[in-house]
């Protein structure tokens with residue numbers, strides 16, 4: 001039930017959030033407030049009928065017009081975790097005038113995304129999502145189930161074929177291994193030469209280019225220099241992108257914010273335009289040089305799919321060419337930001353826990369040696385490294401929420417009624433820090449994923465970490481993501497020792513967004529004795 005408060009209190013609340021969205025004139029502000037009050041009066045009388053036998057969702061009382069935005073706005077993963085302790089694993093908040101259901105707890109998330117996966121497989125029509133990939137994104141758009149499923153299948157098959165393709169020489173087991181080994185070795189050289197010149201380096205700045213080069217290799221058949229200004233400009237905007245599409249962005253839920261001057265949204269549109277122009281240029285070059293008998297990369301294979309379909313008169317023509325070739329935009333975007341954020345966090349954790357860094361190096365030295373580059377096949381012999389990666393995923397929970405979901409029909413969960421088209425947040429951070437699931441969840445301790453004697457990975461424990469989502473919308477790049485993080489890290493750990501820069505203490509407070517980043521920092525690295533067995 002909504003509590004009524006004096007109008008001046010509502011107005012005060014609205015004025016409190018206006019600074020978030022930039023400066024507005026007094027008359028614009030007043031028109032906005034009057035409009036919102038009218039809309040609120042109408043909404044107040046709109047009442048959801050609860051079917052018999054089901055309960056109304058619990059949750060904090062929303063304020064008129066702004067809902068619970070003030071309680072949620074700052075670090076939503078933490079505020080919504082605190083709320084789950086009070087209201088349980090299924091509860092409702094209101095952001096602006098829009099109800100949002102928040103799910104926490106391993107069992108509840110599993111029930112919704114796996115057992116009732118169909119019901120929760122949609123995406124909400126959030127304002128910011130319309131600007132991603134011109135509204136044609138595979139991950140963020142509200143495509144109907146059939147279209148989304150067809151595109152997802154195509155994307156998965158294209159990714160699989162180009163990751164598992166043979167390497168250019170028998171030395172490599174597959175193209176992904178070749179790309180990562182070459183970029184990893186190049187990254188080591190790059191970091192040492194930056195160290196020689198400047199005495200320290202910004203880990204994200206260099207890791208992001210190496211990771212982008214791996215996905216560029218698969219998607220576009222090309223790599224970029226670490227000084228390429230066009231690529232650098234693009235990949236360095238990923239934190240601003242993530243800050244807008246992270247769960248809980250007020251402009252997505254409070255419609256009036258779309259019509260008021262809003263610097264962040266303007267910048268978000270610019271970033272998307274720049275990203276689309278970059279990919280579009282490469283795609284049109286691919287159309288110009290496309291040769292059916294020489295499919296070079298994922299872009300070619302998607303173009304080929306469109307060409308084949310045109311020859312087939314019975315083809316299902318529901319998915320446009322634009323939406324098919326546009327898949328490459330999603331793969332490129334998702335393929336560099338997530339992995340470079342994970343790797344950059346990993347380097348920062350290595351610096352924060354030097355004794356763990358030494359144990360990891362010793363494991364590599366014993367199992368791989370110091371005269372050859374690690375390979376994907378070494379993974380099975382490096383349980384501590386695998387445990388370290390799992391603990392980075394869990395402890396940092398750098399994807400605190402999945403991309404928001406949406407119910408595609410009326411449904412219920414744990415006895416609560418959830419209507420069709422309800423926006424749903426999945427709090428991955430809560431699952432990864434739930435004291436019911438983890439002993440001392442705030443402690444960074446990779447050994448929690450190892451057997452008692454430390455020689456084997458405890459796979460069951462590892463499966464509890466939630467970072468790729470689950471069910472119908474589960475990340476399609478998971479296998480590539482896990483392999484890439486492992487192989488890059490193995491190469492870096494084998495060759496380099498990372499350290500804090502004196503006078504620059506580490507600040508590990510994450511900055512909230514779709515992917516949470518650590519603050520940009522300066523670190524030091526020194527070469528380990530390479531090419532000689534001890």
Ligand code: HEM
Nearest residue numbers: 139331334335338339402403467468469473475476477481
């Ligand atoms: C460490 C690396 C990665 C992490 C942690 C990660 C995590 C995630 C998460 C949490 C989601 C949302 C799931 C949901 O909404 O329920 C997602 C979706 C997605 N990911 Fe990843 N991801 C990673 C790497 C990749 C890579 C390398 C690619 C592709 C090259 C990729 C492509 C996608 C796509 C296309 C979706 C949207 C799927 C859909 O909506 O059907 N991801 N990922």
